[in-house]
Amino acid sequence: MDLIGRDIPLIDGKEKATGRMVFTADINRPGMLYGMVLRSPYPHARIVQIDDSRAWKQPGVRAIITGKNRQFPFYSVAGQKVLDEQLLATDKVHFIGDEVAVVAATDRDTAAEALRLIKVEYEQLPPVFDPLSAMADGVPLVHQSQASNIPYRMEFSRGDINEGFAKSEVIVEETFNVGHQYQGYLEPHAAVAECDISGRVTLWLPMQSPTLGRITYAAALGIPENKIRIVQMPIGGGFGGKLEYKLHALCALLAKETGQPVKMVNTRAEDFQAGLPRVPMQIKMKLGVRSDGTLAAKESEIIADSGAYVNYSHGILLSACHRHDNLYRLQNIHTKGYLVYTNKVPTGCFRGFGNPQVHFALESILDMAADRLGMDPAELRLRNATQTGDVTVHGWQVLSCGLSDCINQSTNGAGWQAKRLTEIKPDTKDQVEKKAGQEALQEARYAKGIGLACCLHVSGNRTFLPYFDGASCRITVNEQGMAIVFVGETDLGQGARTTFAQIAAHELGLPITDVMVTLVDTDINPHGLGTFGDRATTLGGNAVRLAAADARRQILAIAAEETGSTAEKLVINDGIITGEAGIRLSLAEIAQLALSQLAGGHICGQGVYIPPDVTAVHPDTKYGNISCSYPFVAQVAEVEVDRWTGRVKVNRIVAAHDVGKVINPLLANGQVDGAVAQGIGYTLMEDMGIANGKVSNKTFSDYNMPRITDMPEIKSILVESNDPNGPYGAKGLAEPALTPTAAAIANAIYNAVGVRITELPVTAEKVFRALKERFGCP
C-alpha cells in the first residue's frame, strides 16, 4: 500500500480541534502546588541580600528558594562548554528577567503574593547593551568568571580572497543589522514536576528534545541523569524555542523541595522578557563578482549579540558564519565571527538557526552586485548555484540539489520576466499631483516590485554534541495487531507523529488508523536527540522505516511458519497477509500467533539510522561534511510599496522548496505557509522594542505578529531532487522555508522603489526615510 506522497491529515488533528488534547498547563495532579519566579528588574546588579521572611508568613507558601540560601552548579545547554548559568542568580543578575527566586504555594494568587513580599536589595552595576561596545577592553564584564565579553570567536579562510577581489569587476560592501525575533508560540513555557520518595523527578514538559533536557537539567540541579524522567507533552508551537528552558529545572527543584507536584507556567510577559529569542546580528559583508557573473570572493564579519548567556548562540553564530557559503560555487572566503555577551535577554534557537540572519545579508548583497553588473538577479544566482554532486568549499557533499530548479520554477511561477521593472520612477507627490487624474496619482503612489532570494539548510546534521546523533526507533505490534511506534524525535505540531505513522503504515502494509505514535518518554522511548535542525523526518523517518521493515520481517516469518509458506512469497496489504494457494491471514491473527510462537514475546522491530559520511566540523577550520542531506529553496516576493508612507504590502510569495521527496504534501505545504508567515513578520512587523535592556513590546498587541489580515497569497512549489540518504528521498523543509523571505521582500522593495533597506524589521518609517534620502521625496 503506497502511502508515500499522499495527503494524510494529522492523526491527532481531531483531538486538537475538539479541545481534548491535554497540554502541560491543563495537567492537574493531586496536591499540586503552583510555582512562580521572581525576576530581576535590573539589567546588571549585585544582589546584596534577600529577605524572604515576610513571604514565608503568607499562608499557603510551601517553598521559597533563592541563590542566597542554596548552592547551584554552573551549567549550560547540553554540550556547550562555557558554563555561565545557574538556576538562580547567586551574586549578580545579568538581564531584566533573570531568575532570582522561586516560590511554591497552594495556588497561583498566593505564589504571586509571596513573590511581592520577597525583598531583594540590589546594587546596580554599569550595564553593557551594545555588542560592539561590549567587545572593547575595559568595559564592564557581564560574567566576572570570563576574561572578556566574547565567549566565542571564530575565523576561517578558503582560497585567496585577495586574488578573488583583484579579478572582480564589481565589489559591493554593506553592513546589515537584524534584531531579536520572538518565537511567538501560542503556548507559553510550562512545566509540571513530581518527585518520588527516592528523589527521582518526573517532568511533564512541552519539549522538543527530552533527551537534551535530561542531560541539561541533571547538570543544573547537580543530580545524576537517571534521577530525571522527562515525559513529553504536546507542544503548542516550538519553532526552536522549546528546547532547554530554565523554568523546567526550577519546577523540578520545587518538586524536590516540597515533595509535592508543582506546576509552573510563564505569563506571556515573562515569556517575552525571559524567553530565548532569535540572535540579533550585525553582518558586514563584502562581495566581489567577475564581469561574467562568477562570484569571486567574499569577506564577512559577524557580530552576534548573545544576550546574558551563551545558550545555543555559539552554534547559531557558527551556522551564520559558514552554512551560506555552500549555497553557491564560491571558492575564496574569509570570515570572522564573534559572540558577545550583553545585559539583555539571552537568545537562542529559532527556525533557521542563524541562517535567516545571514541570508538576509548574502541575498541582499547578491542583488546589489547584480544591479551593478546590470545582470538579472536570477541569472546571477543560476550561474553560481551549487549542483548535485558538488563538494562545496567547506567540504559538504551535496548528494541532491534542486537549487537551479527552485530558482527557475519560482521565477516562472511568479511571472518574473514580465513583472520585473527596469526603471525607478522617482515622482514626488507634487509632480504626481500635477498630472491629471486620480488614476495616475494612484499609479505613481503605489509601486510594485518583485524580488528573489535563495537559501539552503542542513537536514540531519552532525551537531556539536558528543552524543549519538542518528536516530533510533522501536515498533511493537500488540496482540490486536496494532503497531505502536516509539521514536526519540518529537512532534511540535508540524505533524511528525503523522509522518512517522505514515512511514510505519507504508512499510508494514497497515491502514494508518492501526498505527499509534507515542509522545517521547525518556524511560520508554529509544534514544533520539529530538526535533531541531530539520532532522525529524530525515533521521527519525529513516529510523521508523528501518524499524517497520524489521517488524515486517518478523511478522512474515511467523506467517510463513504458520502457513507453511516462505516469507518472500507473502505480502501484507491493508492489514491482511496473502500468499499463494489462498493464504489469507489478518495481522491481528499473526499478532495472536506471535504470542505463542515467541513464548509471550511481542513482535518488536528495531531501527537505528546512522547518517553516512557525516562529521562534525573541524574545530578550527570549520571544514567537514556536516549533514547527510541539504535542502535548497528559492522564494519570490511580490510587493507593493506606498511611496508616500513607506508602507510595504506583500501581495504574493511564490516559494519553491527542494524537499527531496514529498512524503505528505498537505503537511509539507503547511510548513511552507507557516514559515513564510513568520518570515513576513520577521521582515516587516516584529520588533521586541528592546532599549536599555528592557523588552518594551511584551504583549501581542505591542509585538506585532502576522494576523489573518496580514497574509498574502502563498504559492508553494515542491521540487523533488530525490536525496539518496533521505527516507524515500526526502529531506527537511521547516527551517529553510523561513530563511530567504526577508531578503526576497527587501529585494522586491528595491525593485519597486529603488531603496535598499539593510536593517530588519523593514518598517514603513525606514522605507520612508530611505525614499526621502534617495529621491528627496515625497
Added chain:
Amino acid sequence: MRQMLKVTVNGYPWEGLVKSDQSLLDFLRDELGLTGAKKGCDGGECGACVVLLDGRAVNSCLIPVLDVNNCEVRTIEGLQDEQTNQLQDAFVSVGAVQCGFCTPGMIVAARALLAEVHNPGEEEIREAMVGHLCRCTGYTRIAAAIKLAASRINPETAGPER
C-alpha cells in the same frame, strides 16, 4: 473575596462561590476543569480562550466571572453539534490545525460566525478571525477550512468556487 455565581455551562446549571476577581477563563479551567479554552496571553490578544457567552464569541480571559451570572456559557467541550463537527473535520482535513493550541478558540469563533453568516466570504472570515493568533499555519488554510465547512453545512447557498 468569594461571591455567589449562578451560571449554565455547556447546558448544565452550576451554582457556588467563586473568587470575585477571577476571570471566566480561570473559572472554567481551574474550577470546572474545562481546559479546552487555552490561556495564550491572558489579555484578550490571541483568541485561544474564546467561548460562547449567550451565543456570542468572547475572550473569556477578559470577562470577570461574576459578569456571567445567570448567563449561558458554551465551551469547545460543549459544542458537539453538526456545525461544530463539520468545522472540526474541515480544519483537520485541509491542514488548518498544526500544534492545535489556538484551534479550540478558532473553532468556537468560526462556529459563532457560521451561526450568523451561512456562507461567509474571505473578507467576513478575515474580520471574524482577526483576533485569533496562529503561529503555525500562516492562516491561509483556516479561511479555507471555514469555507469548506460552510459549504458542507449549507450547500444550497454555497458559491460555485467553494
